[in-house]
Amino acid sequence: MSSTTSRTSAKVQRWIDVLTALLSHTFPQTFVELARAVPGYLADGSVAAGEPSGAVKRMFERDKLELRTSGVPIETIGEEGDEESRYRLRSTDFYLPYLEIATQRGTIKPTKVDRHGYRSLSELTFGADELVAIAEAAVRARQLGDPVLRGDIDSAVRKLAVDMPLGAASAGDGTYIVQPRAVADAATFESLGDALFRQKRVTFDYTSMGRGEVSRRTVEPYGLFFVNSHWYLVARDVGKDAFRNFRVSRISGLEVNNAKAGTPDFEIPASFSLRAHARSKNAWELGDDQAVEAVVDIRGASGAARAAAALGASHGPSESVRRFTIRRVDVFARWLLSFAGELVPLEPPALVEEYKRQVAATWAVYTREKAS
Amino acid sequence: MTAPAAEQLKRILTLIPHLADGEEHPIEEVAELAGVDRQRLVADLTSVSERYDTPGGWVDGVSITVDPNNVSVRTSHFLRPMRLTMPELCALELGLGLLHRERSAEELPAIERATERLRKAITQLPSNEQHERLRVAELAAAGDPEHLATLRGALRAKKKVRLRYRAGSRKESSERVICPYSLVFASGAWFVIAYCDDSEGMRFFRVDRVEGATQLAQGFTPDPNVDIASIAGDKPFVGAPGQVMTVRYSPRIARWICEREGGTLETDGSLISDYPLGDMGWAVRHVLQYGPDAEALAPVELRAEIVRRLDGIGG
Secondary structure, three states, X not given: OOHHHHHHHHHHHHHHHHHHHHHOOOOOEEHHHHHOOOHHHOOOOOOOOOOOOHHHHHHHHHHHHHHHHOOOOOEEEOOOOOOOOEEEOOXXXXXXXXXXXXXXXXXXXXXXXXXXXXXXXXXXXXXXXXXXXXXXXXXXXXXXXXXXXXXXXXXXXXXXXXXXXXXXXXXXXXXXXXXXXXXXXXXHHHHHHHHHHHOXXXXXXXXXXXXXXXXXXXXXXXXXXXXXXXXXXXXXXOOOOEEEEEXXXXXXXXXXXXXXXXXXXXXXXXXXXXXHHHXXXXXXXXXXXXXXXXXXXXXXXXXXXXXXXXXXXXXXXXXXXXXXXXXXXXXXXXXXXXXXXXXXXXXXXXXHHHXXXXXXXXXXXXXHHHHO | OOHHHHHHHHHHHXXXXXXXXXXXXXXXXXXXHHOOOHHHHHHHHHHHHOOOOOXXXXXXXXXXXXXXXXXXXXXXXXXXXXXXXXXXXXXXXXXXXXXXXXXXXXXXXXXXXXXXXXXXXXXXXXXXXXXXXOEEEEOOOXXXXXXXXXXXXXXXXXXXXXXXXXXXXXOOOEEEEEEEEEEEEEOOXXXXXXXXXXXXXXXXXXXXXXXXXXXXXXXXXXXXXXXXXXXXXXXXXXXXOOEEEEEEEOHHHHHHHHHHHOOOOOOOOOEEEEEEEOOHHHHXXXXXXXXXXXXXXXXXXXXXXXXXXXXHHOO
């Protein structure tokens, strides 16, 4: 067994002992009372002597913090680290309630554990349709390609499956989410997930597809969002002092700032909403340019033209004239061009000019070929 | 970082409720349950069952026995799984949020109730707030959710569907009968992959262009030789193959196209790609969206149509 594996095993053994000791008592325990039941804390003899060493106390503080990070709700009665403080883990706070399923023929109840510590667990009744929704939600979230998300889904489903037949509820609904060809690696997702949770700065190489350049960026990660089949990191670019979206598949060589590991490097402003930020936007709505109103005449009636018209708002009495809010004139002009005359810009003049320029440039591509 | 220890603890706490009946359980079955391979499982369990320290005030702990084929656990603790953690809840909520956007009005209450119910099954910790809002996902709307619900219902029941559909290039919708094989989200849009009785072949239909969908009483048996994953992964935005369209992308955008669709860059940095061409209207739009950075090289009919449309605009 390697020394790392051995350290990991020793830690897991100690954690199990700490949990066992806490769950064995209804009343809060002091550290010394607790430590007597945890062999990992007895090695240097200080606990037995009634004077726990600083090393043992620090070990307990780290264990407590890491167990809480793993979701274990250890309560501290008193000040953290104080010798007089007491610790408690209520079984009702730790164990999953009994999950029942309400069906038309009655409620299906799980087998209960008839032992001390389990009798007080509550019951949570799910409808059969809710069960199907959970199973399908799990499938859908797994399909998004983020391995951290998939790991969390899998472990949630394993817990729920103790009482509920989630596998039988749905093997999926026949839906596929097609992954893009370029996907980010698992290590990048894991490091980003860790940096997000701890609010640590990250540094990485980013390939800008427009110019094909690779640049080293240091950013403060605010969130990960999946939109239009890709995962993006939204972050404050420290060098540019501006928000940027980074496609995760174009990130490489990622390093999380581990200086002052237990202290956040930054705060996410309370006004920041990842959901609002990630809301699906068209390419012409993105960018730092001033937003302007564009007026477009819908001259075609194809399915594509009608769908495009629906993206704009009404403008004046004519149903065929629509208004769009845009930030990137060039991108919007090119989008209009793709409708090959079915959508024509009317305002502002800068957009009309850009549209004409792109039409002429594209036409030149074909006529140049014809001339040759 | 303590991730390996935390992961190991999580696996062990998840397994014990399934195993702690005093009986021996085949290792292969347990490994499948834990979602790990046999080697990892044995390492997990052995590492915590082999103890070299002398229990002092040893409480009624956990005893795990592992032999080459079986594992058994004896304990009076951890007989229930741990409550859901906040990251687990957030992951499920993200999936439920996606369903909420896709589903018909009558399916929404169950999704909302499930979300509310799951919130009662989590551990309460001050750090919970830190996990929220770290990830969101959104799939493009699929037009009328009722149509999507009809298609999904027919897909499950293996029933044919009468579809009123407006193709991208058509001004009027038309009706056809389809056998839905799968719903696919690709390149930012929803599609139903189906066998079309009228055109006697597999077709993609963009769900936001469906104007009406009615499940029919007539069922169908899916062709077992149809590989949906393979079809879905191969440029699903393209219609049925009839001809081949060849497009040259300029070096300015070639890398971006390459990342999305694959292929090999030419020595000058450009990219030449072939596509099945089933719909001239789609092909014109596909090429023109890149302006002068894309040029249709073939077929000649497509080039002629692009020039005709540009002339019409005033190119």
